[in-house]
Amino acid sequence: MTTDSDLINLYSTRILGLAADIPHRTRLSAPDGTSKRRSPLCGSTVTVDLALDGDKIVGFGQDVKACALGQASAAVVGHNIVGRSEAEVQTGRDQLFAMLKSGGPTPDAPFDGLEVLGPASEYRNRHASILLAFDATLDAFVDARTSKSA
Numbered sequence: 455m456t457t458d459s460d461l462i463n464l465y466s467t468r469i470l471g472l473a474a475d476i477p478h479r480t481r482l483s484a485p486d487g488t489s490k491r492r493s494p495l496c497g498s499t500v501t502v503d504l505a506l507d508g509d510k511i512v513g514f515g516q517d518v519k520a521c522a523l524g525q526a527s528a529a530v531v532g533h534n535i536v537g538r539s540e541a542e543v544q545t546g547r548d549q550l551f552a553m554l555k556s557g558g559p560t561p562d563a564p565f566d567g568l569e570v571l572g573p574a575s576e577y578r579n580r581h582a583s584i585l586l587a588f589d590a591t592l593d594a595f596v597d598a599r600t601s602k603s604a
Contacts, residue, residue: 468570473525477532482515487598491590493582498524502590506598509539516587523574524583531587534564540595547588554581 485503492499498520505513514535518528527550535543546565552558553572560569574580 466570466573469522469526472529472567472570473522476516476518476525476529478514478516478535479518480515481517482513485513485515485594485598487594487596487601489590489593489597491586491593493520493524493586495579496521496583498583498586500524500528500586500590502587502594504591504594504598506595511536511538511543514591516590518587520583520586521580523571523577523580524586527568527571527584528587530565530567530570531591533567535591538564540592543588543591543595547585547592550588551581551585554584 481501482503482505484505486506487504488502490499490501500520501517503513503515504511514532516528516532518525520528531546546561546568549558549561550565550568550571553560553568554575557575560566560572571584574584
């Protein structure tokens with residue numbers, strides 16, 4: 455059973471600090487790919503714009519309307535996303551998913567700052583919000599490929 459002190463500990467000072475410091479909060483004016491993802495359970499949303507050079511992210515914008523956990527995740531992603539390929543983003547997302555769902559290790563660098571969200575593994579109703587920044591980014595890669603081939 456979750457107690458009030460468990461929730462207070464979950465929303466640590468570090469998580470709240472990350473939530474207050476989300477980078478790349480300005481949407482891109484001419485993105486190569488865009489995606490908006492919503493968590494149906496809590497209603498959190500993240501919209502991502504990507505500018506790509508080949509397979510690497512060179513521009514990133516995000517609009518984050520999520521709980522503090524989703525915001526903290528978006529902050530870590532945002533601080534480390536420029537210069538990453540789709541494969542690197544997918545690996546970070548898969549590692550975060552494993553950490554939350556099955557007690558897997560902290561994601562590898564550059565997304566190792568997500569370790570702060572380890573205590574959220576016990577709060578399954580928050581997992582979708584925590585994954586939104588990755589999911590929207592991966593969808594934006596798909597949108598960029600679709601737009602390029604159209």
